[in-house]
Amino acid sequence: MDEIDNESPQSLGGKKRAENLSAGQRHEIASRAAKVRWAEASTLPKATHIGSLKIGNSDIPCAVLSDGTRLLTQAGFLGALGRSTKPKGKSQVATDGLPPFLATKSIIPLITREIFDATVPISFVTSSGGKAHGYRADLLPMVCDLFLEARSQGLLTAQQAQIAEKSEVLMRALAKVGIVALVDEATGFQQERDRDELHRLLSVYLSEERLAWAKRFPDEFYKQIYRLKGWAWPVGKGKTPLLGHITNDVVYERLPTGVIEKLRELNPTVEETKRRKHKHHQFLSAEVGQPDLRDHILQIIPIMKISKDWNAFKRHLDVAFPKVGTQFDMLPEQ
Incomplete structure (x- = not known):
């Protein structure tokens, strides 16, 4: 028995009607069916x-x-x-x-x-x-x-x-x-999810407007840097310009991922002076960013105090507050 013998009378009738349709009529029916399918698809998630x-x-x-x-x-x-x-x-x-x-x-x-x-x-x-x-x-x-x-x-x-x-x-x-x-x-959605989470973090961590300057780094922070580096503590305000690079290294680059990059974008280096016009901390939010900065500084000062020199401090710091992607040895100091 061939395939057509298994078809119902309704099916055979439908085929017969389809054969009698003109090309224009068949096109119109197919077009309406396609519109129905597209209307349904437009309501579905992609x-x-x-x-x-x-x-x-x-x-x-x-x-x-x-x-x-x-x-x-x-x-x-x-x-x-x-x-x-x-x-x-x-x-x-x-x-x-x-x-x-x-x-x-x-x-x-x-x-x-x-x-x-x-x-x-x-x-x-x-x-x-x-x-x-x-x-x-x-x-x-x-x-x-x-x-x-x-x-x-x-x-x-x-x-x-x-x-x-x-x-x-x-x-x-x-x-x-x-x-x-x-x-x-x-x-591959993980990367986009991470970007969304970073966007949400930065929206609360950073300030939309630059805040007024206020002293955020205690003198003890700078005194410990000078001690660990073996430098003489200066009298007056003549601190070394290297402090900017050091502060980025031990503080800002160890804040949540993406913060330092956004700070550099908000507070770029001025071409003529090669310096930044403002302090990075002026772009941290008062509710989240600045309290986190304060807590970080208060946690690294004791690490400074227990370290005998800069290399020892950096080893301790990398264990306590590693940068993203940092690899370090867990060997004891000699």
């Missing part, structure tokens, strides 16, 4: 970052959406659990509102509201403009934990026992790293 997440022996396609949702594609999620990656029906939801791999009476009592809510598939637009479905990334460890608990209670069927074995492998792989962090790294 995948801004995509990647493939390797957990154990599984490679799971993943994405970060425009609304910040981290998800695993539906096919990847099912494949990681050892299920078919081509579920029947686009929503993969059973009559009880659960995906088939969870819709078993024996394990339903173990399903929390959190798991139930997370099993709703999320539709999104891919980077190529197509429509796809996925699950929240944090559903995976919850499902794995559920199957391991059900196995311990002897509630699983033979097929579900295979899911429990997969779950054990996945949970071991996830033991040291959170699923959200893994997705961020796999998709």
Whole structure:
């Protein structure tokens, strides 16, 4: 029996009508259908970052959406659990509102509201403009934990026992790293997330307007620098211009990441004098930045006092307040 014999009368009738349509009519119908699809897609979140997440022996396609949702594609999620990656029906939801791999009476009592809510598939637009479905990334460890608990209670069927074995492998792989962090790294969203966090930090750490000058560095700070360097403490105000470089090194460059770069932008060097017109601390916010500066200075002065010379001080300082990317030896002083 050939394929057409298996078609319903309605299907055959539809094909017959389609054959009788003019080219213009077919184009109009296709255009209307496309508009419907585009209207639906315009309301869906878009995948801004995509990647493939390797957990154990599984490679799971993943994405970060425009609304910040981290998800695993539906096919990847099912494949990681050892299920078919081509579920029947686009929503993969059973009559009880659960995906088939969870819709078993024996394990339903173990399903929390959190798991139930997370099993709703999320539709999104891919980077190529197509429509796809996925699950929240944090559903995976919850499902794995559920199957391991059900196995311990002897509630699983033979097929579900295979899911429990997969779950054990996945949970071991996830033991040291959170699923959200893994997705961020796999998709490249981590760098953008870090930039957003830096922007939020700088918005509260720095002042939008330059504040009036006030004495922020106690004389003891400078006296200790002179002692550690073996310099004679000057009488009057004739301090060495090297103090600017030293202060950047031991103070400003050890404040939160990004602060010193932004300070240099807000307080640039004047070309004619090769000096800065203002003090960096005048651009730190009164609520967050300046208190943090004060605390940092108060913490490094005791380190200065216990150090016999500048090299010893720098070793102690690098341990207590390392710069980003600094590597140092933990060897005791000779």
